[in-house]
Amino acid sequence: MAEIVLETQGLTMRFGGVVAANNVDFTLHARELRCLIGPNGAGKSTFFKCVTGLQTPTEGQVFMRGEETTQWMSHEIASLGVGIKTQNPNVLDSLSVFENIWLAARRFHTPIEANRKSQEIIERLALSSIARADLGQLAHGERQRVELGLVAVGDPWLVLLDEPAAGMSAEDVERMTEIIHELNKSAAIVIVEHDMQFIRSIAENVTVFHQGSVLMEDHVDLVMADQTVRNVYLGKKA
C-alpha cells in the first residue's frame, strides 16, 4: 500500500453554533485522486481550509506524511509541498501572469531557476500568449488556470482543488482535466466538484460530505448509484 500523505482524525470545525466540519476521518494515499462531493454548505471548503492551515480546527488532528500539522500556519504547510486552489480565486490581480507564477516558483528555487521554471509552467498551461497580462484583465477560466499554475510550479506532492472547473467552458474544462492528470503523476489530489460528468471522467474514489460529516466513501459508480447520496445531493441541488 502506498504511503499515507494526508490523514485527519476527528477533525471538527465550529463557527459559533454551526458545525461546518464534524468529526471527519479522512485518509489519502500517495498519488491518489479523490473527489469530494456534497451539497453547498456541506463543509468541503472548511475541510480544505483546516487541512491547509487557513483555519485551525476546533478539535481533531491533521497529519501530513505522518507528521502532525494541526496547529501549523499555512505557509509552513505550503512549504512542505502542499498546494491549494481555493474556491474563490486567490491570485495577485495587479501583477502579470509571469510575475504571479514566478513568485510561487521563487519560494522553492533560486531567481534564475525560478525564471526557467515559470517559463516551463506557462508553456505547459498554454499561458504563453497572456504571460505579460495582468491577472485582473483575464477571463475566469484563464485565472483558474493561472492559479493551478501557482500550485503546480512548487512541485507539490499533495494538491487540493476547490471547484477548479466551476464556471468554465467545455474547452477550458478539458484542458483542466489534462493538467490535473499531469499533476497526478507526482501528487495526490483531492478535488471538490459538482459536475458529475467531470467527476466520472477523472476520479475513481469519491468521498461524500453532508452536513459536515462524511456520508459515504467508495468507488464513483457505487456512490452515484447510492440512493441516500442521490437524495441528499440531488435533492438539495434541484
Place this chain on the structure above:
Amino acid sequence: MQGSMSKDVMTTLVVSAALIWALPLMVSTYTLTILIIYGMLGLSLGLIWGFGGIICFGQAAYFGLGAYTYAIAAINFGESTIPMLLAVIVPAIFAALLGLMMFYGRLTDVYLGVITLVVMLILFKFINSTAGPQYVIGNARLGGYNGIPGFQTLNVPGDPSAYIWGDAYFYVCAVMLALVFILVSALLRSSFGRIAVGIRENETRMSLMGYDIRARKTILFSIGAAIAGLAGALFANWSEIVTPSLFSLRQSAEIIIWCIVGGFSNRVGPIFGAAGLAYIKILLGQQSMVDNTLIMGIILVVFVLFLPKGLVPAVAELWNISFGRRKRGASRSGRRVRNRGKANG
C-alpha cells in the same frame, strides 16, 4: 533584470545631478536641505505602505527616534559618525521589535494603523515629560518639551572639528537621498521586494505559496524605520535642536498627506509629494492672508477626489498618452491603489 538596474542607477544619478545643480539657482540651499530630508521621510513611508501594504500612521516616531538618537549620541561621543549610524540602527531595532509584536500578533490593518499611532503618541508623551534633571542619558539631558539643543553637528568622519554645514551640508543630504533611493530601487527589484509587493496584493495567496508574511513585513517595516531614522538624524543636524514635536500627530499626518498627493506605489511620488508640499507650506508661512492648514486641507481633498493615484502616476500617464507607446506597466501602479480601495470598501 541586471541591465535595467544599472539603467535605473544611471537615471537616478543623472536626474539627481541635474536637480542638485539646478535647484540651488532658484531656492536657497538651506530650504532645499529640509525639502530633501522630508523627501527621504516620505520615501520611508512610501516604501512600507505603497510596496508592502503596511499601514503606518506613526511614521514620525522613527523620524523622531532617529533625531533624538543622533542628538543624544552626538553629545556623548562629541563627533557625528557613530551617532549617524546609531540614528539608523536604533529606530530600525525599535520598529523590528514593534513589528514582531504587531505582525506575529496577527493584527489586522486598521489595528496596525492605530497601534503605530499610539506608540508614537506614547513616545511624544514620554519625551515631553522628561524636563527634569533626572532624565539623562550619559551626558545628555533629554530636556522634555524644551528639547535638546547644542549637540555636535555633522563633521568629516575622523575630524570632529571639521563641520559640514551650509551648502556642503545640502550636497551631503542630496547625495544621501540619491543613495537611499538607489538602495530602495535595488531592494524593490530584488526577490525580497517582489515578494513584498506580492504580499501587499494578496497575503493569503502568498502564505499559501509558503512565504512567512510576518517575518517579511517585520523586516520591511524595520527598513522603513531605518530610512526615517536617517532622515531624522539629518533633520537634527539641520535644525540644530530636537524637540518632542518631531513625534507629533501633525508630523505623522503630514507624511501621509505627502504620500497621497505624490502617489504611493512608485518610488518618486512620496519624495516629490513631500518636497512639493513642504515648499508650499514654507511659502504660505511667509504670508498671513490665508491659513496654511486650510490650504493643505484643500490640496489633500482635491487630490483624493480628482487624482486619487497621486500626482506622479497621473503625470506619468499623461506623458504616456501624449508621447509614449502606451506601456502596460505604466498604468499599472495607479490601478493597484484603486484595486486596493475597492477590495477594502
